[in-house]
Amino acid sequence: MEFAVIAPIMIFMTFGLIELGRLSQLRDSAIHATREGARVAIKPTSSAIEINNRIEEELELMGIQGGTSTVEYSNDVSSGSQLVTVHVHVPITSNSWMPNFLTLGVDQLHGSTTMRMESTN
Numbered sequence: 001m002e003f004a005v006i007a008p009i010m011i012f013m014t015f016g017l018i019e020l021g022r023l024s025q026l027r028d029s030a031i032h033a034t035r036e037g038a039r040v041a042i043k044p045t046s047s048a049i050e051i052n053n054r055i056e057e058e059l060e061l062m063g064i065q066g067g068t069s070t071v072e073y074s075n076d077v078s079s080g081s082q083l084v085t086v087h088v089h090v091p092i093t094s095n096s097w098m099p100n101f102l103t104l105g106v107d108q109l110h111g112s113t114t115m116r117m118e119s120t121n
Contacts, residue, residue, distance in 0.1 A: 015098060018097065018098075019096065019097065019098050022095075022096060022097050023092065023096070023109065026064065026090050026092070026095055026096075026109050027090075027109045027111060029058075029059070029062040029064055029090070029111075030064075030067065030088045030089070030090045030109055030110065030111030031088075031111035031112075031113065032058060032062070032111075033055050033058040033059050033062075033064075033067065033069075033088045033111065034055070034069075034086040034087065034088050034111045034112055034113035035086075035113045036054050036055065036057075036058045037051050037052075037054050037055040037058075037069060037071070037086040037088070037113070038084060038085075038086045038113040038114070038115045039054075039115070040054045041071055041084040041086055041115070042084055042115045042116065042117050042118050043118055044117065044118055044119075048071065051069075051071055051086070052069060055067070055069045055086070055088060056069075059088070059090075063095075064090055064095055065091075065094050065095060066090070066091045066094045066095070067088055067089065067090045067091075068088070068089045069086060069087060069088045069089075070086075070087045071084060071085070071086050071087075072084070072085045072086075072087070073085075073117075076116070079116075081116050081117065081119075082116070082117040083114055083115070083116055083117065084114070084115055084116075084117055085112060085113070085114040086112065086113050086114075087110065087111070087112045088110070088111045088112070089108045089109070089110050090108060090109045090110075090111075091107065091108045092106065092107060092108060092109060093107065
């Protein structure tokens with residue numbers, strides 16, 4: 001009798017832990033892809049196509065589908081250098097092992113990285 005009561009709860013908790021692990025992996029993968037994209041973006045001769053290709057390569061290697069990226073350039077007032085920020089958004093529903101299981105109303109995960117542009121001087 002106790003097993004019949006406890007088993008569904010334990011199964012639910014097990015799948016919940018698996019899904020939370022997958023969400024953590026997706027977030028870390030998005031951050032990793034932003035780092036790789038930023039490494040390309042800091043070069044003075046890089047193009048938007050090269051940056052997006054590098055990000056897409058990383059997401060594909062990690063089996064992530066439907067990720068989108070944006071690149072922003074800004075100036076650091078304190079040092080006078082230019083900064084590049086790469087953002088990657090990964091949809092949870094197309095990458096989760098158990099869609100809509102524990103999303104808690106969040107439909108995508110976000111990762112971003114900011115690096116200083118390399119100088120040609």
